[in-house]
Amino acid sequence: MAKGLGKGLDALFKDLGPDNNNNNNTVQDIFVKDIRPNPHQPRKFFNEEAIEELKQSIQSHGIMQPIVLRKSIKGYEIVAGERRYRAAKAAGLAEVPAIVKELTEEQMMELALIENLQREDLTVMEEAAAYQMIIDKLNFTQAELAARIGKSRPHIANYVRLLGLPAEIQVFIAKGKLSMGHARALLGVKQKDQQNEIAQKAVYEGWTVRQMEDWIRKLNENVSRETKPVKKDVFIIDREEALRARFGTSVQIRQSKNGEKGKIEIEYMSIDDLNRILEILDQK
The missing domain is CATH 1.10.10 (Arc Repressor Mutant, subunit A)
Structure with missing residues (x-):
């Protein structure tokens, strides 16, 4: 089923189905040392000035929006919120508020891509590489990927x-x-x-x-x-x-x-x- 990019992440989690407890939005404090970045993060470049500004905001007001994680063999992996994680780490926080979701590798890759596309955070080449990574790792055709993320096939191909x-x-x-x-x-x-x-x-x-x-x-x-x-x-x-x-x-x-x-x-x-x-x- 195609997922439009206008949806928020909560709506996208619901689209994944009820089987994996993805509607559970309980916020819990997770140790920063137990969290690692998403290995499938489409974004390769993070603006250091923006991270510094976010760090100062976190020091003054805390983290306003929980990070979304999934359980992994060695702790947790970030699904959404890597900027907040980096800023929290720079601010010296021991714990961060987070929501833990049960997601497959495929769902994690898809959601990470969609979150970045929604925020328009990706460069042109990061977007191109992310499309190719999903096509290769999940064995999607360009048409299948286009339908999944709400883009046209010519857009993906270009x-x-x-x-x-x-x-x-x-x-x-x-x-x-x-x-x-x-x-x-x-x-x-x-x-x-x-x-x-x-x-x-x-x-x-x-x-x-x-x-x-x-x-x-x-x-x-x-x-x-x-x-x-x-x-x-x-x-x-x-x-x-x-x-x-x-x-x-x-x-x-x-x-x-x-x-x-x-x-x-x-x-x-x-x-x-x-x-x-x-x-x-x-x-x-």
């Missing part, structure tokens, strides 16, 4: 495709130096070294997405002139660029010498990527 970009570009995206729009434009460049060169130029010169798209279009025009004796019509070049932007992948319109017939080639990287493109084609 994020997962970012993991195919070179590591240097992924770092730029993770640090906010390149946007999702920049990343999608770079996916239309086949050569990894060219992707890196364009990304570096975009970061150092502060390109907008439109500037990057224009640069890539000119690059593809030059490649076309070098490899084909027949010059493409300006209208065809514009249509190719529009199609690349729509499908988020490389698109080529190839004409015969007399220009009367030809073919359109749309590149896809996987079956899920093909399904994403077919969904776009089905849209009216």
Whole structure:
């Protein structure tokens, strides 16, 4: 059953069913030393300034909202509230208020992802990596994951495709130096070294997405002139660029010498990527 992201965690716990006592919201004090972070935490970067501010708030007012935990072999694992846990630890608290839920590994991974998506805490690359982790570990298809977390399949596919970009570009995206729009434009460049060169130029010169798209279009025009004796019509070049932007992948319109017939080639990287493109084609 699809779970909309507008729901709070309490509603999501109820969706998991009554079998595992997930409706029990009894708050208890748990020793900080017995708690460890969620090994499936999608978030990789925590703002130290925000943690410091939260620490000071906790020192003045205590923890206002309990952390959500699950029992593990060696104590407890965090399901929701790692920022509060880190701040409490920094504040020197021996115990924290917590609600303990009985959750499977799958439920824990799913809830950790949904909590971060609800709070919009994840970077683009953290979100992409989280989707891929759940797909791999829980053997979900992109369509199944989309239904579980209330996203569209093309949304999942577009994020997962970012993991195919070179590591240097992924770092730029993770640090906010390149946007999702920049990343999608770079996916239309086949050569990894060219992707890196364009990304570096975009970061150092502060390109907008439109500037990057224009640069890539000119690059593809030059490649076309070098490899084909027949010059493409300006209208065809514009249509190719529009199609690349729509499908988020490389698109080529190839004409015969007399220009009367030809073919359109749309590149896809996987079956899920093909399904994403077919969904776009089905849209009216």
